[in-house]
Amino acid sequence: MSLRRYHAARWDEPLIHQIGAPGRRGQHFPLASSAGLVPAGLQRTSPPDLPELSEPEVLNHFLRLSQETMGMIGVSLFGTCTMKYNPRVGEQAARRLAGVHPAQPAETMQGLLAAVHGLDLMLRSLSGMDRFTFQAAGGADAAWTQAVITRAYHAARGQGTSRTKIITSLQSHPCNPATAATAGFEVITLPLGETGYPSLDMLKAALGPDTAALMINNPDDMGVYNPEIMEWVRLVKEAGALAFYDHANFNGVMTKIRARDLGFDACMFMLHKTFGVSKGGGGPAVGAYGCTAELAPFMPGPLVVEDGGAYRLETPPQQAAKVREYLGNLQQVFKAYAWTRAMGAEGLAEASDLSVLLNNYMEKRLLTLRCVTRSHPEQTSPRLEMTRYSLGTLFEDTGISAVDVQNRMADFGIDAFWLSHEPWIVPQPFTPEAGEMWSREDIDYWIDVLAHVIDEAYRDPETVRSAPHNQVVAKLSDRDINDPANWATTWAAWQRKQG
Amino acid sequence: MVQSRAHPFMPNSAAAGKAALLGELGLTGTEPLFAQIPAAHRLQALPDLPPALTSEVELSRHLNALLDRNRPAGDGLSFLGGGIWQHHVPAVVDEIVGRAEFLTPVWGTPSSDFGRNQVWWEFTSQLGALLGLELVGLPVYSWGAAAGHAFRMAARLTGRTRIILPAAISPERLAVIEGYAHSADPAMRLELVPAPCDATGRLDLAAVAALADANTAAIYYENPAYLGGLETGAAELAAIAARVGAETIAGVDPISLGVIAPPGELGVDIAVGTIQTLGVHMHAGGGLGGFIATRDDARYAAEYPTLLNSLTTTVDGELAFGLMLFHQSSYGSRELGKDWTGNSTYLWAVAAATYMALLGPAGFAEIGHLILARTRFAGETLAGVNGVKVAETGGVFRELLLDFSASGRSVAAVNRALLERHGIFGGIEITPNRALFAFTECHTEADIVRLADALREVLS
Structure with a gap:
């Protein structure tokens, strides 16, 4: 296959503060006098140093910057994030929610609440949980929801001060240990065994009367499924702790397993990953948090309740804490409802099948490439929706790193692959996730580009090391932006530091 | 499961293409790919979900029928604020x-x-x-x-x-x-x-x-x-x-x-x-x-x-x-x-x-003056309504605390009447008798007069 002659748009677009001219205007408002209305000492005395631009200049500036962003127009297999098609019909319909105020009476937003409740019911079917809240504004916020519910649950049982530890694994997303620590828990991180998941003995050694909860993902980011997970959950509950399922990698197991059937007390789905909602470059997002009836009284409210075809809002009696104001990012919940209705149970099963099929197809081809290896070779069963690979040998042979390869692949219209969360399990990791949206040709192209770059790394390492070459700009310099003398998040700081 | 038609969101769901992919792995179905998951963990039947609306024309009708049951505050006259506000989006x-x-x-x-x-x-x-x-x-x-x-x-x-x-x-x-x-x-x-x-x-x-x-x-x-x-x-x-x-x-x-x-x-x-x-x-x-x-x-x-x-x-x-x-x-x-x-x-x-690039220094000054002026106008206008007490009309930005105690009406009753009889969304309830009303650049003086007239009728 010949590689695309991709080249990013290069507009040499200046910074917004470097364009415009005094007196230009991009928006007018009706003129009004506020003389005497701002108390003494509170008036702004010098105007903010903002650019002065006309409306078309602003439009073109940001359009050019959008063109200088690859977005998902190239092939993006960003592992763990489940790059997914965002149906435009959902985006279009959700615009009709733009003017809804979250505090308007429930009677005036019955259609929206019907969709929220409808998605709640569908997620209950998919997980076996009794109730969902959509308040969490992302996956990490759903982990935070679990942490605050854990806190409230044990406090209500008089064990708030004795259950001080949350157990997770080295392969869990950083948000699990980080939210647990923020909530005041001590974090125990289990290392991985040879099979790719921690052993039961490691779990048993960590469990005790001071355990508050287990926060775990499964399958993990390496596509490895812990077959002992039911025994894990049983032991956790036997110890009096809660078991939380981080379903970040649900795409490969949709309709195949249900968190509740495995014994979990709670789980979360990321609507901006698995359920077709646009990612927005990192939110607004939704971590849909579902739990059993036993935990439901602690959920952050209000929740949507159906009563004879009408919908009302109800705050759970022992609400732990709110994790976001109001009901969450409901326009995104509506989009997820639209996506799930478009898929149906059979469509979800098909998406899951295809994401695992494509991952294994990719794996078969990738492992034929020179120096691509995968983590945990002892784990011989097919991986689920992702596989963790290593370019360690390439790095040893040529000095070319996974980041170099990532940069060079972008030259051919391939957006970044995911390397790995910290800590790295294998040297020079990379983790593509095929998902169900990309065609076989897209996947083949991705592999062809990687093959080309690996070949190039041996033939002409300097071209790879100095990549990218076809992008808006070259790679970053080694300027130390962790040095206060160099960093600048604003134009004012930059100007001051540059003199 | 091979569907009779390829799903529009999934290119590889076309039967021939999927079969070819399986063939590359020496398979005729995807089941062996899930070998890691013990049988006891597996769901035996598909979860119960509403029937799929795979055609956009049907889905779009369904979504819009739901949306027709909403009455977005921002599409009419609303004074809801208190943490999220209706401001103009260019x-x-x-x-x-x-x-x-x-x-x-x-x-x-x-x-x-x-x-x-x-x-x-x-x-x-x-x-x-x-x-x-x-x-x-x-x-x-x-x-x-x-x-x-x-x-x-x-x-x-x-x-x-x-x-x-x-x-x-x-x-x-x-x-x-x-x-x-x-x-x-x-x-x-x-x-x-x-x-x-x-x-x-x-x-x-x-x-x-x-x-x-x-x-x-x-x-x-x-x-x-x-x-x-x-x-x-x-x-x-x-x-x-x-x-x-x-x-x-x-x-x-x-x-x-x-x-x-x-x-x-x-x-x-x-x-x-x-x-x-x-x-x-x-x-x-x-x-x-x-x-x-x-x-x-x-x-x-x-x-x-x-x-x-x-x-x-x-x-x-x-x-x-x-x-x-x-x-x-x-x-x-x-x-x-x-x-x-x-x-x-x-x-x-x-x-x-x-937004900030569109407004620039002059736009931010104008919108600030306008919101202050609208808030003052609202305060003065509403203070003239019997049964309404305005906490303070000066030194405030965008929001006014209205007290209906003198009217003997609760905020809930006032808001219900405003909505049902005048199509107006009233303010956020702070106490049973006091509510926070927001005034932004989206409101004209005529809108505020309309609110005052509606309140006169409601409180009469």
């Missing part, structure tokens, strides 16, 4: 946030994301100019989340646990803050100490001074306050905080900063607030976004939980953007990082960057 902003390059992806390389990173930087850069502060993080979920993180920053900076904050605060915001302040570890709990406020939400300075002690990590105030008042005690509050070695944290709405003194000039150490008012629709609450900003000081920078996007250079000496202090985020250090971060509200950074 058409250019809607076009930019709808660009697929910004709307759909998540993360690329510094080069492939160059344009998006520049927009993010222009967000922090322009917001910093409004705030008078040089260090601004990428956005967080909301004002409440920003305040919660800022309180935790102050606690780490001072080694103290007491936070003094206004008793008059949005209950939604406070409920979020309480989650951040609480801890499973009693020694780590932040003590939230509410200080009394006047009828517009301004803090009682003497009370704050009396509450401030050697264990005070921060004094937090809002400007404008929850009940609309401009915080005339801002400078004094910073002085009280300085006297006891506490941090001064201010919650501000940047839309006011064309006319109101910025936190950077009022001795504020950490500024937080909303970005929803900078070009983001309400989206039923989904329009929220928050920010954290400080002076450009390494001591403060070291406590940011957010990602921080810095200007830097490429190997060719061109300007580019990179993440600074990444190691202190939860991505870099897991539970040892500063609180946590993750997906946030980054699309709203794109909206806000566009």
Whole structure:
């Protein structure tokens, strides 16, 4: 296959503060006098140093910057994030929610609440949980929801001060240990065994009367499924702790397993990953948090309740804490409802099948490439929706790193692959996730580009090391932006530091 | 399962293509690919979901039928505010946030994301100019989340646990803050100490001074306050905080900063607030976004939980953007990082960057003057309605506390009548007899007169 002659748009677009001219205007408002209305000492005395631009200049500036962003127009297999098609019909319909105020009476937003409740019911079917809240504004916020519910649950049982530890694994997303620590828990991180998941003995050694909860993902980011997970959950509950399922990698197991059937007390789905909602470059997002009836009284409210075809809002009696104001990012919940209705149970099963099929197809081809290896070779069963690979040998042979390869692949219209969360399990990791949206040709192209770059790394390492070459700009310099003398998040700081 | 028709969202669901892919693996079905999952874990039947609407024409009809059952406040006349407001969103902003390059992806390389990173930087850069502060993080979920993180920053900076904050605060915001302040570890709990406020939400300075002690990590105030008042005690509050070695944290709405003194000039150490008012629709609450900003000081920078996007250079000496202090985020250090971060509200950074560029200094001044003028007009007009008492009409921004006690009517009854008989969404209930009504550039004087006339009828 010949590689695309991709080249990013290069507009040499200046910074917004470097364009415009005094007196230009991009928006007018009706003129009004506020003389005497701002108390003494509170008036702004010098105007903010903002650019002065006309409306078309602003439009073109940001359009050019959008063109200088690859977005998902190239092939993006960003592992763990489940790059997914965002149906435009959902985006279009959700615009009709733009003017809804979250505090308007429930009677005036019955259609929206019907969709929220409808998605709640569908997620209950998919997980076996009794109730969902959509308040969490992302996956990490759903982990935070679990942490605050854990806190409230044990406090209500008089064990708030004795259950001080949350157990997770080295392969869990950083948000699990980080939210647990923020909530005041001590974090125990289990290392991985040879099979790719921690052993039961490691779990048993960590469990005790001071355990508050287990926060775990499964399958993990390496596509490895812990077959002992039911025994894990049983032991956790036997110890009096809660078991939380981080379903970040649900795409490969949709309709195949249900968190509740495995014994979990709670789980979360990321609507901006698995359920077709646009990612927005990192939110607004939704971590849909579902739990059993036993935990439901602690959920952050209000929740949507159906009563004879009408919908009302109800705050759970022992609400732990709110994790976001109001009901969450409901326009995104509506989009997820639209996506799930478009898929149906059979469509979800098909998406899951295809994401695992494509991952294994990719794996078969990738492992034929020179120096691509995968983590945990002892784990011989097919991986689920992702596989963790290593370019360690390439790095040893040529000095070319996974980041170099990532940069060079972008030259051919391939957006970044995911390397790995910290800590790295294998040297020079990379983790593509095929998902169900990309065609076989897209996947083949991705592999062809990687093959080309690996070949190039041996033939002409300097071209790879100095990549990218076809992008808006070259790679970053080694300027130390962790040095206060160099960093600048604003134009004012930059100007001051540059003199 | 092979469907009879390929699903429109899934290219490889076409039967022949899928069979060919299976053939590459020597398979005739996908089942062997799930061998890792023990049989006892497997669901035996498909979960019960409503029938799929795979045709867009059917799905679109279904979605629009649902949406027809809503009556968006912003499509009519509404005075709802209290934490999320109806402000004008310029058409250019809607076009930019709808660009697929910004709307759909998540993360690329510094080069492939160059344009998006520049927009993010222009967000922090322009917001910093409004705030008078040089260090601004990428956005967080909301004002409440920003305040919660800022309180935790102050606690780490001072080694103290007491936070003094206004008793008059949005209950939604406070409920979020309480989650951040609480801890499973009693020694780590932040003590939230509410200080009394006047009828517009301004803090009682003497009370704050009396509450401030050697264990005070921060004094937090809002400007404008929850009940609309401009915080005339801002400078004094910073002085009280300085006297006891506490941090001064201010919650501000940047839309006011064309006319109101910025936190950077009022001795504020950490500024937080909303970005929803900078070009983001309400989206039923989904329009929220928050920010954290400080002076450009390494001591403060070291406590940011957010990602921080810095200007830097490429190997060719061109300007580019990179993440600074990444190691202190939860991505870099897991539970040892500063609180946590993750997906946030980054699309709203794109909206806000566009909005701030459209308004410029003159636009922010104009909208500030207009909101102040509309609020005053509303105060004077509504004060003339029998049965309505307006807490204060001067020194307030955007929001007025209306008291219906004299009429003997509850807020709930008034709001119901306004909606049913006049098609008007009234304000947020603060107490059974008092409500917070918001007035923005979206309202004309005629709208306010219409509200006054409606209230006369309702209260008669």
